[in-house]
Amino acid sequence: MDFVTVLGLVAASITTISFLPQMMKIWQTKSAKDVSFMMLICFNTGIFLWLIYGIILQQLPIILANAATLFFNLIILWLKIRYR
Incomplete structure (x- = not known):
């Protein structure tokens, strides 16, 4: 793997892992009242499009990060909907 791919994988890992604390907090507190439903819909749509983009370009860092x-x-x- 070249340096640029490794750099992309490291960046992708860090930004992806950043969602784990929010997910765990919602799970533990059983509350997602401070998380915007509309933001989640928009963000998931954008991430899905990034995933398709990465698949088209066959770029592993983009595919893994966005998946x-x-x-x-x-x-x-799902937790936002479940704990309404």
Whole structure:
């Protein structure tokens, strides 16, 4: 792997992991009242489009980062709906 790919994977890992604390807090407190439903819808739509973009370009860092981020944020969206 070249330096640029490694750099992309590290950046993708850090930004993706940043959603774990929010997801865990919602899970533990059983409350997502401070998380905007509309923001989650817009963000998940954008992440899905980034995922498609990465697949088209066949860029592993873009694909992995956005697949994981979409997964975590869909969980957050599910928790938002569940704990309404």
